[in-house]
Amino acid sequence: MTKNKKDLSIRGLRFTQAGLHIEMDRSGEHASISEPIVLSQGEITVILGANGVGKTRLMEISAGLREPSGLAIQFGAEEMWTSSSRSGSTSLKRNQQALLAYSYSCQSPEEQLFARSVRDELQYTLRPYGLHETERHERMATALAAVGWDKAWLTRDPYFMSGGERRRTALACLFAPPAAWLLLDEPTAGLDADGQAQLSEQLKRAAAQGQGVLLISHESDWALQLASRILLMKQDGSAVLCTREALLAEPDLLAQAGMDVPDWLRIAHLLQRKYVGNGNGDDIPSDAFWSPAELARALPSQKAHTPAPTSTSPTAQTSPAQQQPTSRTPFQARATDQKPSPLTKFDPRSVWLTYILLSAAILTQSTWLGVAIMSILTAVCIYFGRFPLKRWKGAILALAFFTLTLSVFAGVGPNGHGGYFSLSSFLVSLQSLIRPFIAMLLGFGLPLAITPLRLRRSLEQLLGIFGKVPLWGTKMILIVTLLLRFIPVLLSEWERFGRVTMARGKQIRRSGRSAIRQMRETAVPFMLALFRLGEQVSDALESRGVGVNQQPTLLVTEKWKAIDTLLVICGAAILLLIRK
């Protein structure tokens, strides 16, 4: 199927004593020196790990859908990212040959569908491969067969299909392209028994025909029955590459990775210890342990006629099996990128008031010394308040550029000394523009202290001064809070479908036409996702009693404390002292 071998190598995952060490957050420096993990074609590699450990992230990085974060991905000889140094600055670019090396099925892949027929969906997935028409038709037929369908399904509209049928359409799209690798993220969630059996058959066949398979699944019994190798990700950022037999022999590997050992694996482990390598010559072949049917055939009968214990009460807590070897780390908070800002300790009102005072101080400066002092003060606030300026990097740079250009334009013109640039007019405009710029930088601290919910509380307390919040006030506040709450969710959904479009469309160049096309490919699933989100949110709100009860209880949680007074006094003092 594939002409040259394209093993997937991930460099930057480093070996430690425990196994491999993943350094996903380092800058690219180490990527070149560390030994790569090489996942071979013809094998099925299953990624295991606790919730939030970064399985999906690793897969997305492998697919070039996220910034490489210090990892170097290679499909065969094709590097995923190539650096092109144009106009001085080096920028990383995706390599289309590497993108073509895989076919990707994201979580809930049916949500990515946007076309009005199965044929269009398949054509879209195949387009980047530039196949001849006959080959394209062949591949479409095989893809349909892979999910148990025939050509009659080509004209069906996914929009009107049931959830299960949409999932099949998405899986057909996974199998359609002539890609060296299949990447699957939780493919069994919501798939019925037949669908799961069919999928395992297809994956086994794909591996036997030389394709590589990388698979994330929390249905461990289903996934391990397929696995040739296991990549076990741990919460400290390291990872272990092992065989499933190693896992069967030592299930505690999972516990060490912060996961619970599933009951079935523990029992299979006990059986293996009892019946393999005990010298009785009645060894059960090791492959039998992954299939209950085969294992049952190999096991002997229950000797005693004593029925299995009937202690079905869930309160029987003292059994030895439930006292798990607890070397696993209990629920861990996700590795944090940033510590919370000290601003969150203040009352939002005091932060707001101080901001007004400080902006007044900034805006009323008329000397360069004053501007300099206020800039330094702002820098100090940004540093100690841990303002996340990175998030608004683009906007800040654009505004800085705008400020500078405008000032330069203001300076152009006869300067009275025969030249055509007036330094003094330039400086005057720069000063008048730089003051609001600094005030804006300082303003980026506000959302840290005034989160949507705190804003809501402050508004409620303001509107509720005379007892109850009026009904229109309640409605408005709820709407504002929900909007603010879900903006990040909408952004991440948009980014998610953007990544899916990249994974399927494999477009790396941005031309006007392809941008419009990509817009549609991303926008349709995004809008559908919005409707679903809207339905779920309204269900959740209704179940919380919103809408049934007209008025929520007015909860006063914001209390003005001494530090709040101190903060405002500082602000006022700065305004008075530096004012000239």
Place this chain on the structure above:
Amino acid sequence: MYHVNPFLGRGKFVTVQDAVGGLILSDVNMERFLESGEVSPRLDHIDFSLAPGEWVHIVGTNGSGKSTLARLLAGLTIDGVQGTWNRGFAGNRPMPYVMQQPDSQLFAETPRQEVRFALEWQGVSADEILHRTEAILTRTGLLSIGDVPWERLSGGQRQLAAVAAASAASAPLIVFDEATSMLDEQSCTEVLRLARELHRQGTAVVWVTQRLQEIEGSGRVVAMLDGRIVFDGLGSDFLYGSEAEAEADADADADAVAGAVALRTPHTLTPCQACGLRLPYLPALALELGRQGKLKRPYPETAAEWEQVLSQL
């Protein structure tokens, strides 16, 4: 006694008022319109009852109608439902409902604020809100992460916060709609533990799932297929079929052996297989051992019971 329920949208739904008994649905239908113009039932003549404080598992594949039934039981607004119901002990207010995706059911920024938000809409007084919030956070084990914002919590922790907020209402019923399907083993255990805790305190629990490992043999299981309830009975019967059927199968097997037929006769499908669900590893092992006469009923369920069985092999 009969009146049309105002918050159920366009359906012709008749409510029978009786505030003490069980929650009863009788002959409930809901239709779905297909591309071809055909009408296919989403809920097809559903008869269902739930006693106060009962725990029921609802299982089925995607599109079997289990989620629609769950939302109906939770008392959420659904358009186009027809039939008769008596909400009984659950009353006429919407009940707490926990969904698969934590993100669409969290409205605040931290677990503590989320629980407070939930209590505010339950008509609880301000003083009591603060007090009860702490109690709920302690009970659910979220106290240590009470003020950590969502983006720094894992999916499992966010789902626990959603359960905590839903349980804040101390309602007589709580509905979990595939609340564990996106979680790993450890988070599943935690969410299930919270649900059991609520059940012990007398809350009726509707637990919709595709994870059959969560079924208890002695518990009640309702299985759905194509909008119909195709099984309503004991968990062990659902997973393995009833004992009578199993014996009939065993006899057939014996006949087959006697007739020196190498191929085993096809077994009757267990209810679990009949509605298209994959039997998990351990129940599958038990079923196979049982069919080969190597294991007697009742089959082991917990890891401890399995260990005991293994020692007898």
